[in-house]
Amino acid sequence: MHAQRIPALAALAAASALVLAGCAAGNAAPAADVTAEPEYSGELSILTKFGGEPLGPYFETLAAEYEELHPDVTVELIQETDQSVKDKTKTLTASGALPDIYFTWAGNWAQNFIDGGLAADLSEVIEPGTEWGDTFGEASLSAFEVDGKYFGIPLYNNGKFMGYNTAIFEEVGIAVPTTFEGLIDSCGPIRDAGYEPIAFGNKDGWPALHYLQQLFAYNVPSDVLHDDFSPATATLDDPGYLAALEQFKTLVDECTDTGNGTNGVLYTTAQEALSGGRAAMYYQEILEFDTVTAEGNTLTPDNFGIFALPVPDGANGEPGAIEGSPEGYLINAKSPQAALAVDFMKFATSKENATILSSPPYGQPSTVVGAVTPETSSVAVYDGITKANEASELVIWLDTVTVPEVADAWLAGGEALISGGSTAEEVLESVRNASDAAK
C-alpha cells in the first residue's frame, strides 16, 4: 500500500466512525414537563403553517403581544406555507432541530410524531375535563387522541365544500344540486352561459385527493374505508373505489374547462377563477372562504354560497360524511421550554384570540367553543363550520390519513386519471401495490 493512501483511509475510517456514532446517538432526551410552572424567560420557537398573506400577521401579532406580556421571552417564528411546511418539518425532524411548538395535521402525520416520541403528552393539561381542555370542542381534541392520551392542541377546524357564485346560479337559473349526477348535469347550462362550471387546478396533486376522499367516503362503507387507510388491514377491493374514481373522472371531463390538462393548473389559479367571477364553482376548504371573497374580488360575501359535494345516487358509503379535520399544534417532547410552550398556546387559544382567528381576514374557524359566531365570523365560515359540526363523520384528508407511500400512489393515480394516462382500474391496482409494499 502506498504511504499516501494511509492518511486517506484513516480519514475515511474516522468519518465512518462519526457516521456510526451518529447512528447510535438516536433521539434520546429527557421528557418535557408540560405541567410545570412556566419560566418566563428565554427563546420559544414556533413552526406555523401561516406563512404569507393573509394569515402571516396572526402569529406575528400573537408573538408581539406575548413578548410584551413577558419581556424576557423572545418568540422565534418560522412561518411556512401549506406546501413548504411538510418539507420544513421533516428537515427539522431529521436534523433533531424541531421547534418547541410545531404545526400538525391529524391522522398519520401526527401519528408519526407521537409514535416517534416527538410530541409531548398533554393529557394532564388539555384532556376533556381540564380547565383548558373544556374550552375546546371535544371532537376537535379527539382528533389528536391516541390510546386515551391527548397530544395535540387543535387550533381550527376545517372542512371541504363546494363554494359557488350565487349570482351565476341565479343567472343560469339552476338550483344547488342535491345529487352528484345533478351537479354534473348543471355544468352544461353554466358553460353555455359563458362560465367555467367548476374551476380546478391540480398542479400539486393534493386537490384531486380531496375530491377522491370525499367520494370514497360516499361510496365505500365507513368501516371498510378506515381499514383500508392502514396497509396492515387494507384490501382496497370495495367496488366503491372504482365508482368514486369514475365519478371523479366524469367531473373533470364534464365540468372543468381544463379537462385532461388540469394537472397543469395551480389551485390558486382555480381559486382566482371563482373569486374573479369567471367560474361558477370551486371545491375548497373553509380556510379559503374569506380569501375568495376578500375585498377587491368580483365575488363578494353576498353572492358566495357553499354546499357539500352532492352524494352520488346509489352510493354505499356514509352520505353524511364531510371531508375535513381540525389542524393544530404539537409541543416538542424534548423541549426544555415545554411549560412555556403550553402557556403560549393557552394564550393563542384564549377566547379573544380564537375569535380574532375566526374573523376576517383570517377566517380560520377556531376549535374554541363559542369563538365562531354569526357576529364574529363571515356567513360562509359560520355556515361551513356548522355543517362540519353536524356531519355524521369527519373524514381526514387522504394525503395525511394514510401512510406516505399509499398517499403518494393515490396522488400519482389522481394525476394519471385526470390526464387519461391510466384507467380507474389501473389507478386502484397501483395503490393496492403501494399498500401491499408498505405492509
Add this chain to the structure above:
Amino acid sequence: MLLTQQSRPVEGATAAITAVAPPPRTPRRRGTRRLLGLAWILPAVVVLAVFVYLPLVQNLGFSTLEWDIYSGSQEFIGLDNYAKLVGDPIFWSSLGNNVLYAVVSLVFQVFGAIVLAAIIEGIRSDRWRRSLRAIYFVPSAISLTVAGLLFYFIYEPNLGMLNSALDAIGLSAWAQPWLGQESTAMIAIIVMSQWQGFGYSTLLFAVAIQRIPSELYEAASIDGIGPIRRFFTLTLPLVREMTGLMVIVTITGAFQVFNEVMVMTSGGPNNSTQVLGTWLYRNGFVRNDFGYAAAIATVIFIITLGIALVQLWLNRRRRVEW
C-alpha cells in the same frame, strides 16, 4: 501555433536563479517549511473535509440504513436500498429523463451554441455583435426558479401565452396542456431549460472564438475557403478545449436538474417528469424513506464523478496554443 506540453526554462534565467539561490537547507528547516505549508492549507482542507467529504461518506452510510426520522431508529439493511433501485420503474424513468435532458442539452447548449457564437462573431458590426451577445445572454441572468414560473404561466392551458399564440395564428388544434399531460410535460421543461442556458454557452463559445488569432481567418480567406469550411476546419478544432469543458458541464448539469422540475411540475403528472434529483427528494421528504433517497444520491454521485473523471482524463491531452 504550437502544440506544447510544458514550457522550457530559459538558460539565462536558470543561471540567474542559480546565482541568487540560498545555501542548501538543512532537513530541519525543510521540515519546518513543510509544516508551515500544511498549516496554510489546513483551514481549506478542514472545510472541504467537513462540508464535502464527510457528508459524502455519511450519505454512503445512510444508503445502507432503514431510517425512521421520527423515532431516530436506524437499522442496517446492507445493499437492500440498491436492490430496490433496480426494481423501481420510476427510478429508471427518472434516469431516462436525465439522459434525455443531457442529449437535448448537448444538441442545443453545446453544438447549437457553437454555431450561434460563430455566426455572431462573424458579424462585422461591433454594435450588432455586442447587442446580440447581450440579447442571448439575458435569459441566463434570470434565476432558474423565476424562469420556471415564467414558463409555467406561458404553458398554462387556458390562460397561457403559448396556447393563445397558437390560437391566434389558427393553430388551435396544436394547443396542449403542455405541463398537464405525461406526453409533453418533460419536453416542455427541457425547452425552458434550453432557453435559459443557451445564451450562457453561446457567450462562452464567443469568448473562445475571440481568442482565435484573426490572421488564421485572413489566411483562410486568401486561400478561398468559404465560411462553412472555415467553421469546420478552423473554428471547431480551435475551440476544442471549450467544447470539451462545455460537454462535461452540460452533462453533469443534466444529472443535477432539480429546480425547474420542482417549480413547473413537482415531478408530475403521474411521475412522468421525475428526474433523479426530484425522485430523491420525493422519497426523502414525502415518503419518509431517507435511506432509499441516500441510495439515489449515491447513484447521482457516481454518475457525476464518472463524468468528472472523464473531464480530468481529457484535460491530460495536449492543449492548443498559439
